[in-house]
Amino acid sequence: xxxxxxxxxxxxxxxxxxxxxxxxxxxxxxxxxxxxxxxxxxxxxxxxxxxxxxxxxxxxxxxxxxxxxxxxxxxxxxxxxxxxxxxxxxxxxxxxxxxxxxxxxxxxxxxxxxxxxxxxxxxxxxxxxxxxxxxxxxxxxxxxxxxxxxxxxxxxxxxxxxxxxxxxxxxxxxxxxxxxxxxxxxxxxxxxxxxxxxxxxxxxxxxxxxxxxxxxxxxxxxxxxxxxxxxxxxxxxxxxxxxxxxxxxxxxxxxxxxxxxxxxxxxxxxxxxxxxxxxxxxxxxxxxxxxxxxx
Amino acid sequence: xxxxxxxxxxxxxxxxxxxxxxxxxxxxxxxxxxxxxxxxxxxxxxxxxxxxxxxxxxxxxxxxxxxxxxxxxxxxxxxxxxxxxxxxxxxxxxxxxxxxxxxxxxxxxxxxxxxxxxxxxxxxxxxxxxxxxxxxxxxxxxxxxxxxxxxxxxxxxxxxxxxxxxxxxxxxxxxxxxxxxxxxxxxxxxxxxxxxxxxxxxxxxxxxxxxxxxxx
Numbered sequence: 389x390x391x392x393x394x395x396x397x398x399x400x401x402x403x404x405x406x407x408x409x410x411x412x413x414x415x416x417x418x419x420x421x422x423x424x425x426x427x428x429x430x431x432x433x434x435x436x437x438x439x440x441x442x443x444x445x446x447x448x449x450x451x452x453x454x455x456x457x458x459x460x461x462x463x464x465x466x467x468x469x470x471x472x473x474x475x476x477x478x479x480x481x482x483x484x485x486x487x488x489x490x491x492x493x494x495x496x497x498x499x500x501x502x503x504x505x506x507x508x509x510x511x512x513x514x515x516x517x518x519x520x521x522x523x524x525x526x527x528x529x530x531x532x533x534x535x536x537x538x539x540x541x542x543x544x545x546x547x548x549x550x551x552x553x554x555x556x557x558x559x560x561x562x563x564x565x566x567x568x569x570x571x572x573x574x575x576x577x578x579x580x581x582x583x584x585x586x587x588x589x590x591x592x593x594x595x596x597x598x599x600x601x602x603x604x605x606x607x608x609x610x611x612x613x614x615x616x617x618x619x620x621x622x623x624x625x626x627x628x629x630x631x632x633x634x635x636x637x638x639x640x641x642x643x644x645x646x647x648x649x650x651x652x653x654x655x656x657x658x659x660x661x662x663x664x665x666x667x668x669x670x671x672x673x674x675x676x677x678x679x680x681x682x683x
Numbered sequence: 684x685x686x687x688x689x690x691x692x693x694x695x696x697x698x699x700x701x702x703x704x705x706x707x708x709x710x711x712x713x714x715x716x717x718x719x720x721x722x723x724x725x726x727x728x729x730x731x732x733x734x735x736x737x738x739x740x741x742x743x744x745x746x747x748x749x750x751x752x753x754x755x756x757x758x759x760x761x762x763x764x765x766x767x768x769x770x771x772x773x774x775x776x777x778x779x780x781x782x783x784x785x786x787x788x789x790x791x792x793x794x795x796x797x798x799x800x801x802x803x804x805x806x807x808x809x810x811x812x813x814x815x816x817x818x819x820x821x822x823x824x825x826x827x828x829x830x831x832x833x834x835x836x837x838x839x840x841x842x843x844x845x846x847x848x849x850x851x852x853x854x855x856x857x858x859x860x861x862x863x864x865x866x867x868x869x870x871x872x873x874x875x876x877x878x879x880x881x882x883x884x885x886x887x888x889x890x891x892x893x894x895x896x897x898x899x
Contacts, residue, residue, distance in 0.1 A: 456849035470757035608869040
């Protein structure tokens with residue numbers, strides 16, 4: 389009986405030691421300053437942020453950069469609550485509102501690329517070579533005629549990509565809420581870009597993706613980009629630190645350092661180079677020192 | 684992947700163990716005495732309380748995640764602790780998650796002890812504390828089972844880890860959230876390897892439990 393008790397005591401002791409030891413190793417008590425950044429999945433999924441983070445941390449070894457990757461809508465919600473120090477997002481209308489409400493200041497655009505309308509290579513809705521609004525119109529018409537042939541997969545998560553998608557639907561003259569949502573050919577995933585691309589691929593459907601995520605996932609997809617240019621597909625990324633007046637405890641010193649680094653020659657060079665080796669083309673065009681593109 | 688032991692996978696595994704074991708430890712420290720009190724004391728509404736505890740076995744991890752998120756958020760009542768998106772916050776969430784199941788199974792474990800032992804201990808002149816110890820000792824395997832069950836729920840959940848931890852690389856990323864992320868990225872092999880690691884941890888725990896029982 390005693391050996392049993394000893395055994396149990398020993399196990400409890402091991403659990404305690406592991407828990408305490410692990411705390412000492414990984415616990416949140418180090419002298420490092422944490423910079424929490426809410427970012428969009430489209431930036432994180434490409435793998436570019438890891439590279440930016442490594443370069444930044446080697447210059448600022450006392451700062452620990454932590455990314456929470458969610459959709460633009462949720463990233464801005466984290467900002468509104470003061471749960472992060474900085475947001476990196478891509479939906480100008482939502483960003484402007486965020487700043488107007490006083491949660492953030494100094495919106496800094498740092499890079500851009502284009503949204504792609506991707507779909508099956510057979511292109512049953514015949515959108516290849518058109519522009520964004522015509523493409524969406526064609527998808528709607530063909531999808532309504534035969535949902536088993538043509539369908540569209542939406543993020544449906546209030547992300548930057550979803551926001552853009554709604555804008556394009558509304559531009560076609562159709563009302564998004566009454567004549568797009570809930571249609572048999574319109575599928576909402578409520579998930580990130582990668583998951584949505586995978587689902588669209590499974591269903592041989594059309595979807596709207598940022599080009600970065602599409603290129604990063606290209607190897608796993610049979611979908612091809614069909615419409616890739618034009619004003620409606622311009623995708624501009626920006627950083628917004630929280631407003632220190634509203635959130636006095638925010639880590640604005642490190643947020644400013646981060647912004648300075650991203651906009652520096654070294655940071656911008658990462659955007660310029662990233663993806664060349666892995667995907668055969670760059671994923672982003674850096675924007676430092678240039679006006680916000682309009683076409 | 685499993686064999687090469689990628690350092691990132693090792694760190695993620697250790698972090699997962701750290702967080703889940705801590706939650707199990709805190710959960711146990713609260714639940715076993717709590718279960719004991721509920722079992723030994725007679726009071727009004729005891730049946731209802733046990734029913735409530737049993738209902739909470741099905742507590743959705745996402746609901747715990749959401750409630751703890753609101754609690755720990757900068758605007759929430761415990762916002763000043765700055766525990767959101769940290770391992771500490773995840774431990775709080777997982778501890779809450781496993782409280783009902785460990786408490787409930789503690790009550791069940793104690794109910795399994797024959798009344799004679801209680802009576803015998805009393806008739807031999809044991810104090811209340813000694814009687815309690817005798818009963819606890821008799822129920823120890825079932826109690827250990829309750830702890831393992833709690834650990835199993837903590838290590839396999841993804842809702843709290845994702846919502847409270849935020850899946851931050853190198854900080855709050857654990858096995859289940861890595862699996863969710865890598866699957867969404869299409870890295871199915873890595874996800875499966877991580878799933879195997881998680882099951883191997885469960886196997887190790889179960890083997891240890893069986894060894895203890897055989898020692899009897």
